[in-house]
Amino acid sequence: MGSSYVVSTSAEKLDRKTLEKNRRIKMKLLCSKLFSLLSPPHHHQSTKEVLTQQDQVDQAITYIEELKEIVEVLKRRKEELAQGTGDQSKKFMPTTAYTSVKTPMVEVRELGSTLEVILTCGLQKNFTVQEVIKIIEEEGAQVVTADYSTIGDTIYYTIHAQVKITRLGIDASSVHLRLQMLVS
Numbered sequence: 001m002g003s004s005y006v007v008s009t010s011a012e013k014l015d016r017k018t019l020e021k022n023r024r025i026k027m028k029l030l031c032s033k034l035f036s037l038l039s040p041p042h043h044h045q046s047t048k049e050v051l052t053q054q055d056q057v058d059q060a061i062t063y064i065e066e067l068k069e070i071v072e073v074l075k076r077r078k079e080e081l082a083q084g085t086g087d088q089s090k091k092f093m094p095t096t097a098y099t100s101v102k103t104p105m106v107e108v109r110e111l112g113s114t115l116e117v118i119l120t121c122g123l124q125k126n127f128t129v130q131e132v133i134k135i136i137e138e139e140g141a142q143v144v145t146a147d148y149s150t151i152g153d154t155i156y157y158t159i160h161a162q163v164k165i166t167r168l169g170i171d172a173s174s175v176h177l178r179l180q181m182l183v184s
Contacts, residue, residue, distance in 0.1 A: 035060060036111050104183035110172040115141050117175070119157040119183065123150075127182050129157065135182060136161050139175045140168060 031053055038060035051059070104121035117136060133143050141161035148157045163170045 031056070033112060036109075038063065106176060106179045106183060108172045108176040108179065110170065113163045113166050113169075114144075115161040115163065115170055115172060115175065117157075117159040117161070117179065119155075119159075119179070121155055121157075121183065123153045123155065125155065125183070131182055132157070132159065132179060135178045136175060139178070140164050140170045141175075 035056040104119060104125065104127075107118040107120075109116040109118075115136065117132070119132065129146060129148075133146065136143055136159065141163050143159060143161045146157070146159045148155055150156075
């Protein structure tokens with residue numbers, strides 16, 4: 001009986017080790033996913049640099065704080081404009097906020113097996129959404145949603161795509177380059 005008790009105990013230790021290893025792997029994946037969602041857009045377009053988890057958390061915190069400040073400034077501007085103090089608020093607001101985007105801007109984010117493409121352009125654009133979708137699909141992703149909104153004379157396109165073959169992935173920098181060439 002004593003030996004069966006020892007076997008049971010070593011099996012339990014093995015199970016605990018396996019469970020702990022699986023828990024650590026899962027936490028690492030969740031942290032990576034969280035970082036990809038919270039990190040600044042320019043990070044996704046840069047080369048894959050190796051950051052510690054603490055560095056990733058610090059970078060995400062800084063980015064969130066910057067976004068909070070931007071939101072507060074925009075809320076104040078909105079209130080000033082709503083109160084009819086628009087002329088006074090112009091001196092605080094950059095002139096680019098009143099004009100449309102002259103040159104199209106492209107932002108591509110790789111979020112695991114999904115791809116997010118954000119295009120910002122003026123009403124006089126020299127490309128079609130079909131051309132954008134074609135490039136994304138040629139690069140190995142299937143478009144899931146495509147949406148747009150118009151604010152003033154600026155159009156904002158948001159396209160979400162799913163990687164067709166997960167093990168091959170997708171080269172976000174290649175998508176970004178091709179889209180940049182298309183819209184410019």
